[in-house]
Amino acid sequence: MDYVNSDQAFLKKDIKGAKHEMTYAGALSFLRRKYSRDLKGVDIVVSGIPFDSAVTNRPGARFGPRAIRGASTELASLDAFPFGFNPFDTLGVVDYGDCALDSHAPETIAATITEHARGILAHDCKMLSFGGDHFVSLPLLRAHAEKHGSLALVQFDAHSDTWADEGRTPFSHGVMFLQAVKEGIIDTSKSIQVGLRSWNDSAHGFEILTSPWVHRHGTAAVLEAIYERVGDAKAYITFDIDCLDPAFAPGTGTPVSGGLASWQALELIRGLTPLNMVGMDLVEVAPAYDHAETTAIAAATIAHDWLCVMAEKAGAKRQVVGRI
Numbered sequence: 001m002d003y004v005n006s007d008q009a010f011l012k013k014d015i016k017g018a019k020h021e022m023t024y025a026g027a028l029s030f031l032r033r034k035y036s037r038d039l040k041g042v043d044i045v046v047s048g049i050p051f052d053s054a055v056t057n058r059p060g061a062r063f064g065p066r067a068i069r070g071a072s073t074e075l076a077s078l079d080a081f082p083f084g085f086n087p088f089d090t091l092g093v094v095d096y097g098d099c100a101l102d103s104h105a106p107e108t109i110a111a112t113i114t115e116h117a118r119g120i121l122a123h124d125c126k127m128l129s130f131g132g133d134h135f136v137s138l139p140l141l142r143a144h145a146e147k148h149g150s151l152a153l154v155q156f157d158a159h160s161d162t163w164a165d166e167g168r169t170p171f172s173h174g175v176m177f178l179q180a181v182k183e184g185i186i187d188t189s190k191s192i193q194v195g196l197r198s199w200n201d202s203a204h205g206f207e208i209l210t211s212p213w214v215h216r217h218g219t220a221a222v223l224e225a226i227y228e229r230v231g232d233a234k235a236y237i238t239f240d241i242d243c244l245d246p247a248f249a250p251g252t253g254t255p256v257s258g259g260l261a262s263w264q265a266l267e268l269i270r271g272l273t274p275l276n277m278v279g280m281d282l283v284e285v286a287p288a289y290d291h292a293e294t295t296a297i298a299a300a301t302i303a304h305d306w307l308c309v310m311a312e313k314a315g316a317k318r319q320v321v322g323r324i
């Protein structure tokens with residue numbers, strides 16, 4: 001423990017490496033990364049998108065980024081499990097802070113989020129974004145598609161979010177992936193939705209693995225289906241925390257019973273290494289309905305493990321202690 005050079009969120013000089021710090025104090029950057037907007041040499045930029053005015057049920061996900069950062073600090077105290085490496089020995093990762101949004105000017109929100117992402121993606125780096133409600137994925141996807149073209153979407157969610165908007169402005173967290181299809185920024189033939197358990201009359205071209213299917217067939221079968229669907233296409237990962245059962249993620253806006261357990265989600269995230277991933281978001285953490293940080297810890301761990309997978313893609317080698 002380095003008592004003199006704590007707190008690394010603002011004292012850190014190198015963007016790589018990690019120091020063990022107090023898990024219960026200090027500035028709440030994600031995983032104790034340096035807060036920085038200097039993106040030189042940065043591989044992955046973490047930022048928050050604190051917007052929740054497109055919900056249909058409970059608001060509160062604007063506090064998601066803060067909760068996820070808070071819950072992440074303990075994960076920074078040891079090398080990563082079950083990987084056995086520190087992802088920051090391989091990847092340069094900074095916490096960019098949050099996208100500045102004018103909550104009183106809703107007509108500006110989508111464009112502001114896209115501009116935020118566009119500015120980051122202009123550098124040679126990828127994004128890990130924390131919602132916010134799930135609407136934020138649409139403006140994020142627009143910026144990613146500008147850079148990469150039409151994307152394979154790998155969506156973990158209780159809901160399809162492809163309900164028809166009946167001609168209304170698609171300013172809803174339940175319609176934006178149908179809107180993304182209409183805009184051509186998602187290639188549905190390479191996209192897959194995992195964990196769904198709410199009715200929609202159409203799959204709108206997506207492959208769907210419902211929660212009951214996941215429970216019956218297991219995580220290995222889910223990963224095989226993802227690999228087959230996505231292939232080597234450029235993929236964007238979107239994880240709505242309500243993919244998890246309310247027992248594992250009560251702190252969310254639209255909970256649905258019968259969902260995935262935390263361990264299932266982590267098995268799936270840890271298995272994504274073969275994919276060609278260009279970015280990820282994690283949305284819908286609403287801490288006002290959380291208990292004992294259950295939801296925020298699950299979310300922070302999912303995001304942390306995705307960074308480990310990206311480190312593995314960049315050359316980090318998994319170690320084995322015990323039966324993994």
Ligand SMILES: [Mn+2]
Pocket residue numbers: 134157158159161173240
């Ligand atoms: Mn969703």
